[in-house]
Amino acid sequence: MRATSAKRLCLPALVLAFVSGCGTPGPPQPPSLNLSKPVSDLKAARTGNQIVLSWTVPTETTDGATFRHRGQTKICRAIDQARIEGTGKCAVIATLATPAKQETANAVTSVPAESTAATDYVTFALEVDNDRSRNAGLSNQVQIPTAAVSRLNGNPASELTPDAVLVVANATPQDAGLTQTLELRRSEKGAPHEITVARRMLELPLGEAANVELRDESFVWEKTYAYRVVVVGSANLPNGSTVVFDGASTSPIEVIAHDVFPPAIPMQVQAVFSGQLAGQPPSIDLTWNPVMDRDLTGYFVYRRLPNESSVTKLNQQPLTAPAFSDKAVQPGNTYLYSVSAIDERGNESRRSDEASEQVPR
Known part of the structure; x- marks a missing residue:
């Protein structure tokens, strides 16, 4: 009996030793620095x-944790400087609270008054601080011409x-060293987007x-x-990119494309007696030059006798071809x-010049 009790006492001891060995903690991990990526x-x-700046608000720290203790976002700007090496090398032009619930953020600034030559540009970068004013460095850097x-x-x-909606703008060129184009942009009433329908290089004497x-020419009636x-x-930038940007703009003007314009008048109308063939009644065949208007539906033919002042329309539906036979x-x-x-x-256009023809007796 004593031997059996001793064996029973050993089993719990072994189990306890096994459990204790599995629960041994590893080396302690360093605390997160809470630095935003x-x-x-x-x-x-x-x-x-x-100039509008936009970016995605950081949500992670440099060590993969959630970025919780947010501080300020600093906007850094340098004029005619290809790269910013740190906030000490640029001007912090704005400090914004880093939003906690927005996925994206943006900020609006102006073109510096002292940086308006043809080759001038600015470089921007961001620093996102934690609540202890510490950060992991500058963001990617972007350049914009000024x-x-x-x-x-x-x-x-x-x-x-x-044939077209003509729009005439009055422009005064400011910088001969900058490539500039005038664009005509159109939006349809009730539509959210506009399209460019015409472009023209701005090549005028400076200051005049x-x-x-x-x-x-692509409008619809x-x-x-x-x-x-x-x-x-x-403008070409030092980083090798070419930036195309909108400069001055006029206010929108409304144009109602209501068609009140008749087509061109048919020209070169000719009338020829075709004779009487194989028992067919005599006829006069008409031809004329086609009208090239893009919205043309067709033609009407009118006839009168020499002693009549009024004309008679010979076809009630428009002819689609520039020809007619009067039988x-x-x-x-x-x-x-x-x-x-x-x-x-x-x-309907005005009637063409008259063409005459006689039917033989």
């Missing part, structure tokens, strides 16, 4: 004299023609105001559009013919 997707875009672009004087004028015409003219600059003619009569063109919206 540097921003890696900083972007910059220029519109006019405003050259002065040409001025647009007042609102543009517009004119609706049969002049009118520049832009044409929109019976729609309402908003147009604006934008000066677009293009309702009588021997011995002379007929005078004219032709008009009509478009998709019912605008």
Whole structure:
């Protein structure tokens, strides 16, 4: 009995020793420094004299933990400096609270007044501090040109023609060393986006105001559009990239593309008696030059006798081809013919010059 009790006492001891060996703690881990990972997707875009910076708000620390104790985000700027080596090498132009619940953040700043030559630019970077004003270094760096672009004087004028919407802007060139283009941008009423419908290089004497015409030939009749003219600059940066940016812009002007324009008048109308063949009634065949208007529907043919002042329309539906055969003619009569063109919206041209032909007796 004593031997059996001794064996039973040994089993719990072995189990306890086994459990104790598995639970031995490893070496202690250092505490997190709570340093935010540097921003890696900083972007910059220029519109006019405003520069918009945007980035993704950091959520992780450099050691993979959640970035909890957030401090300030510092925006660092350097003028005509290709790279910023640290905040001591640039001007901190703004300090923002790092948002806790936003995925993205942005900030708006202005083009520096002292940096407007054709080759001038600025470099931006960010530092994201924790609540102890410590950080893991600068973000990626972005550059944006700051050259002065040409001025647009007042609102543009517009004119609706049969072939295009004409928009005329008055511009004053500011910097001959900067590549600049005038763009005509159009948005349809009720649509959120605009498209560029015309471009023209800005090549005017420096400092002299002049009118520049832009044409929109892709508009659609019976729609309402908003147009604006934008000066677009293009500059090469030290990092090897070419940045295209919007400079000055006019306010939008509204154009209602209501078609009140008839097609061109048909030309070179000819009338020829075709004779009487194999028992067929006599006829007069008409031809004319086709009208090339893009919204042409067809043609109407009119006829009168020499002693008549009014004309008779010979076809009630528009002809789609520039030809017609008049079989309702009588021997011995002379007929005078004219032709008009009509478009998709019912605008009819004036009648052509008359062509005459006689039916032999």
